[in-house]
Amino acid sequence: MKTSDTDLIFSNKQSKIKDFAFDAQVVEVFPDMISRSVPGYSTIIDTIGRLSQRYVTDNSQIYDLGCSLGAATLAMRKGISAKNCKIIGVDSSSAMVERCKMHVSAFKGETPVEIIEANILDIEIKNASMVVLNFTLQFIAPEQRQLLLSKVAKGLNPGGLLLLSEKIAHTDSVCNELLVDLHHDFKRANGYSELEIAQKRTALENVMLTDNLDTHLKRLKLAGFNHSAPWFQCFNFFSLIAIK
Numbered sequence: 001m002k003t004s005d006t007d008l009i010f011s012n013k014q015s016k017i018k019d020f021a022f023d024a025q026v027v028e029v030f031p032d033m034i035s036r037s038v039p040g041y042s043t044i045i046d047t048i049g050r051l052s053q054r055y056v057t058d059n060s061q062i063y064d065l066g067c068s069l070g071a072a073t074l075a076m077r078k079g080i081s082a083k084n085c086k087i088i089g090v091d092s093s094s095a096m097v098e099r100c101k102m103h104v105s106a107f108k109g110e111t112p113v114e115i116i117e118a119n120i121l122d123i124e125i126k127n128a129s130m131v132v133l134n135f136t137l138q139f140i141a142p143e144q145r146q147l148l149l150s151k152v153a154k155g156l157n158p159g160g161l162l163l164l165s166e167k168i169a170h171t172d173s174v175c176n177e178l179l180v181d182l183h184h185d186f187k188r189a190n191g192y193s194e195l196e197i198a199q200k201r202t203a204l205e206n207v208m209l210t211d212n213l214d215t216h217l218k219r220l221k222l223a224g225f226n227h228s229a230p231w232f233q234c235f236n237f238f239s240l241i242a243i244k
Helices: 024-037 041-055 071-079 094-106 142-155 173-189 194-204 213-223
Strands: 061-065 086-091 113-117 128-134 156-167 227-234 237-243
Touching (some): 041 071, 041 128, 041 237, 061 071, 061 142, 071 086, 094 113, 128 142, 142 156, 142 213, 156 213, 213 227, 213 237
Parallel strands (some): 061 086, 061 128, 128 156
Antiparallel strands (some): 156 237
């Protein structure tokens, strides 16, 4: 990997740490940042592709909400066998959208893809067979999360699938502290320094507000999902499936 593609954003001591943002600087190093920061990310992306093969139906739409650089979008397009479908990727970061369009155009596939720059709260979900929120809901204001999930459930066809991945806080403080420490060990093993870990944690404090698992499951039920369960966990990172 070229040095320019390596995540060095928090490697130098900063006198004032700004809130984390998905800006052009982050976009340049995003693949490296994700792989070194989110345990099991490649497994989640691969599984999204397999789930798309199972759940995407003919003549329907698929949504990747908070699509970033399009990893989930491309995994779904590779996995989809249904006909006459369309994938709609949405992200509010103009830098992400610009780069995502380049990534999508570089890999050909039968299912058409549209990448939109917008707030996902403003997007209408309709005729959907599958929706992905892959580490996206945690960046939405807590008071708007139920509204978003209810809108997703309303726009999903019967039997449709939501995949929701999140970093989760645990109600047991001892277990939560242990899992946070294990995650930090994971980041250290991937080359992040104590300074980088500490500064990024500060940058995310006001931006990424995590919920516990019970809160997520209650929201999904209230939104109208008949079935929901976590299918993946590594430390404090979870991925859940919810079926309408």
